[in-house]
Amino acid sequence: MVLAKPIVETADLKKTYILGKVPVNALRGVNLKVEKGDFLAILGPSGSGKSTLLNMIGALDKPTEGKVFIDGVDVSTLNDNQLADLRRSIGFVFQFFNLIPRLNAIGNVELPMAVSGLGKNERRKHAEELLETVGLKERMKHKPAELSGGERQRVAIARALANNPGFLLMDEPTGNIDSKTAREIMGLVKRLNEDEGVTIIMITHDQQLATQATRIVKMLDGSIIKEIDQL
Amino acid sequence: MKVGDVFSYAFGAIRLRKLRAGLTTLGVVIGIAAIVALLSISQGLQVTITDQLQSGFATDTLIVSPGSGGGMFSGVGGGIGGSGSDFSLMVTDTQLINEIEGVVTSAAIIQEVGYIKSGDRTVQAYVVGVDFEVYSEVYGSTFVAESGEILLNPEAGTVVVVVVGKRVSDPWQNGTIVCGVNGSVEIVWTNTTVRPAENKTYAVTVAAVLEEIGGLSLTGPSDSAVYIPISQAQSFFGTDECDRIVVKIANEDDATIEAVSDAIEEAFSGQVSVRSSTAVLNTISSVFSTIELFLAGIAAISLLVAGVGIMNIMIVSLMERTREIGILKALGMKSRTVLAIFISEAVIVGLLGATFGIGLGWVLANVAATIFTGGGIAVATGQGAVSGAFAITPILTPTLLMGAFGFGIAVSVIFAIYPAWRASKLKPVEALRYE
Numbered sequence: 001m002v003l004a005k006p007i008v009e010t011a012d013l014k015k016t017y018i019l020g021k022v023p024v025n026a027l028r029g030v031n032l033k034v035e036k037g038d039f040l041a042i043l044g045p046s047g048s049g050k051s052t053l054l055n056m057i058g059a060l061d062k063p064t065e066g067k068v069f070i071d072g073v074d075v076s077t078l079n080d081n082q083l084a085d086l087r088r089s090i091g092f093v094f095q096f097f098n099l100i101p102r103l104n105a106i107g108n109v110e111l112p113m114a115v116s117g118l119g120k121n122e123r124r125k126h127a128e129e130l131l132e133t134v135g136l137k138e139r140m141k142h143k144p145a146e147l148s149g150g151e152r153q154r155v156a157i158a159r160a161l162a163n164n165p166g167f168l169l170m171d172e173p174t175g176n177i178d179s180k181t182a183r184e185i186m187g188l189v190k191r192l193n194e195d196e197g198v199t200i201i202m203i204t205h206d207q208q209l210a211t212q213a214t215r216i217v218k219m220l221d222g223s224i225i226k227e228i229d230q231l
Numbered sequence: 232m233k234v235g236d237v238f239s240y241a242f243g244a245i246r247l248r249k250l251r252a253g254l255t256t257l258g259v260v261i262g263i264a265a266i267v268a269l270l271s272i273s274q275g276l277q278v279t280i281t282d283q284l285q286s287g288f289a290t291d292t293l294i295v296s297p298g299s300g301g302g303m304f305s306g307v308g309g310g311i312g313g314s315g316s317d318f319s320l321m322v323t324d325t326q327l328i329n330e331i332e333g334v335v336t337s338a339a340i341i342q343e344v345g346y347i348k349s350g351d352r353t354v355q356a357y358v359v360g361v362d363f364e365v366y367s368e369v370y371g372s373t374f375v376a377e378s379g380e381i382l383l384n385p386e387a388g389t390v391v392v393v394v395v396g397k398r399v400s401d402p403w404q405n406g407t408i409v410c411g412v413n414g415s416v417e418i419v420w421t422n423t424t425v426r427p428a429e430n431k432t433y434a435v436t437v438a439a440v441l442e443e444i445g446g447l448s449l450t451g452p453s454d455s456a457v458y459i460p461i462s463q464a465q466s467f468f469g470t471d472e473c474d475r476i477v478v479k480i481a482n483e484d485d486a487t488i489e490a491v492s493d494a495i496e497e498a499f500s501g502q503v504s505v506r507s508s509t510a511v512l513n514t515i516s517s518v519f520s521t522i523e524l525f526l527a528g529i530a531a532i533s534l535l536v537a538g539v540g541i542m543n544i545m546i547v548s549l550m551e552r553t554r555e556i557g558i559l560k561a562l563g564m565k566s567r568t569v570l571a572i573f574i575s576e577a578v579i580v581g582l583l584g585a586t587f588g589i590g591l592g593w594v595l596a597n598v599a600a601t602i603f604t605g606g607g608i609a610v611a612t613g614q615g616a617v618s619g620a621f622a623i624t625p626i627l628t629p630t631l632l633m634g635a636f637g638f639g640i641a642v643s644v645i646f647a648i649y650p651a652w653r654a655s656k657l658k659p660v661e662a663l664r665y666e
C-alpha cells in the first residue's frame with residue numbers, strides 16, 4: 001500500500017504558556033500523523049493538551065517549538081494572510097457551535113463561502129445541499145436561537161463542510177448536546193467519513209465517543225501516551 | 232470576500248443594534264446639520280449683503296479719499312477710514328484727476344451729517360454736496376429722479392434747489408412725506424469745528440426725489456441723503472475741502488482700474504488712497520470667508536465629538552464581538568477583511584449621518600432664515616441714520632454639499648480606524664476563547 005503525503009503531521013510539537021509567572025507546558029513534544037480518510041479521535045482528560053493541539057493543527061495558534069505540516073506545508077513559514085487562506089481548507093466544529101447569532105442557518109453555512117469570495121447564487125445552492133446532507137433543509141431560515149443544540153451542531157457541521165475542506169477539526173462536538181442527539185450527530189460524522197471520505201480529527205474526553213473513530217490517540221499531560229488503531 | 236458582501240455583513244451588524252447605531256448616527260447628524268445650517272445661512276447672508284451693496288454700486292468707479300491706505304468704509308458716514316495725515320482733498324482736485332488717461336470724469340463730494348426740518352418733523356440725513364451734472368453722469372443708473380427733475384445746472388435759479396433720497400422724503404416708508412417735490416425744507420447742520428458749536432440752517436426747495444436705490448450704498452448715491460449743489464455745500468459748510476472724489480473710468484478691466492489708481496496716487500504723491508468698488512466687494516468677501524471658517528470650525532467641533540462617540544461605541548462593540556471575530560478568522564477571513572467590515576460600518580454610519588444631517592441642516596437654515604426675515608434684521612448704515620430689513624435666503628452650494636458629505640464620512644472613518652485596527656489584530660485562538 002502506497003501512502004500518500006499525510007494531511008496533517010506534527011513534529012516534536014511543543015507549546016508553553018506563561019500563566020501569570022508560571023510556565024505551563026501544554027504540549028511536550030507531540031508527533032502525530034493523520035492520513036487522508038482517517039477518523040482520528042484525540043482522547044484525554046481536560047488539561048491534557050488536546051485543545052492546544054487542536055489549535056495548532058487548525059492554524060489558530062503557533063507552537064513554541066516543533067513544526068506542524070498541513071498538506072505538506074510548514075505552517076510556521078506562513079504569514080497572516082496565508083494562514084487565513086489555509087484555514088479555509090479546514091472545517092472547524094466547536095463545542096459551543098460558534099454560529100453567528102444574527103445570521104440564519106443558511107446564512108451561517110454561506111458565510112465561509114462568502115469569505116472565500118464565492119458568488120451569491122453559487123453559495124446559496126451549495127449551502128442548501130449541505131443543509132440537506134445534515135438533514136436541516138426544512139429549518140434553513142431559522143436563526144441559531146430558534147434551533148436546538150443538535151440542530152445548531154448540524155448547521156455548524158454543514159458550515160465546516162462549506163469550502164470542501166481537507167479535513168474537519170472537531171472540538172468536543174457533542175459536549176453540549178444530550179446523549180440521544182449526540183448519537184445522531186456521531187452517526188452523521190461517521191457517515192461523512194465513511195461515505196464521503198471526509199478526514200476527521202475529533203477531540204473528546206468521552207471514551208465511548210472515541211470508539212466511533214477509526215484511530216484513537218490518548219493524551220495526558222501534553223504528551224501522546226497511547227495510540228489505538230481500531231481498523 | 233467581495234466588497235458587496237463586506238458591506239452587507241457590516242450593514243447586518245448595524246441593523247442588529249438599531250438604537251445604538253441610531254444614537255451614534257445622531258451625533259454625526261447633529262454635527263453635519265450644524266455645519267450645513269451655519270454655512271448656508273452665512274453664505275446666504277453674504278450674497279444678500281453683496282447684492283445690497285452692489286445695488287448702490289457702479290463697478291466702473293474709483294473712490295479717491297485723502298490719506299494713504301484708507302479704510303474700506305470711508306464712503307458714507309464719512310470717516311472710519313482715512314489717516315492722521317494733514318493732507319486734504321480739494322474740490323478743485325477733480326481737474327487734476329480728469330487729465331489722467333482712462334478717466335472719463337470725476338465728482339468731488341462733500342458730506343456731513345445733518346437734519347432735514349419740515350414743519351415739526353426732523354429727519355436725520357447725509358447732506359452731500361455734489362456737482363449734479365457730473366454726479367448723474369457717474370451714477371447714471373441710481374442718481375435718477377422718481378419725481379421732479381434733477382436740474383443739471385441748479386445754480387442758475389435764485390432759489391437753492393436740492394435732490395433728496397427716498398428715505399429722506401418718506402422716512403417711515405408709509406407715505407408720510409416729509410419733503411416732496413417743490414416743498415420748502417430747512418437743512419440743519421451743526422458745525423462742531425468752532426466753539427461754541429454753531430447750528431447753521433439753510434432754507435432750500437426740493438427739486439426732485441430720487442428713485443429708491445435700496446441696498447446699503449456704501450459709496451454711491453444713498454436713499455438717506457440730501458444732495459445739494461457743490462458750490463452751495465462749499466459755502467454752507469465753509470470749506471473747499473472735499474471728503475472724497477468719485478472717478479468714472481473708461482472701462483472696468485482690472486488693468487484699467489490698476490493703471491488709473493496708480494496714476495491718481497502718483498498725482499497726489501501717495502497722499503490719497505484709491506479704491507475700486509470691486510475691491511470693496513472683495514474685502515467684504517474675504518471678511519465673510521473668515522466668518523465662515525470660524526463658524527465651520529465651531530460646527531466641526533460638534534462633529535469631532537460625534538467622532539469620539541463613534542470610536543467609543545465601536546470599542547464597546549468590538550469587545551462584544553470578539554468571539555464573532557474569532558469565528559470569522561477561524562473561517563479563514565483575512566485581517567484586512569475584518570478591518571474592512573468595521574470601516575464599512577463607520578462608512579454606513581457616516582453616510583446616513585451626513586445625508587440626514589444635510590437635510591436637517593437645510594431645514595434648520597430655512598427655519599432660521601424665516602425667523603430672521605420675519606423679525607427683520609436691522610442693519611445700521613453709516614451712523615444709524617436709517618435701518619432696513621432684508622431677507623436672507625440660505626444657500627447650499629455644491630461645494631458645501633459635497634464638503635459636508637465628505638467630512639461626515641471622513642470623521643466617522645477616521646475615528647473608526649483604531650477600533651477597526653484592533654479588531655483586525657485579534658488573535659483567532661484568543662478571540663474564540665473570549666467569553
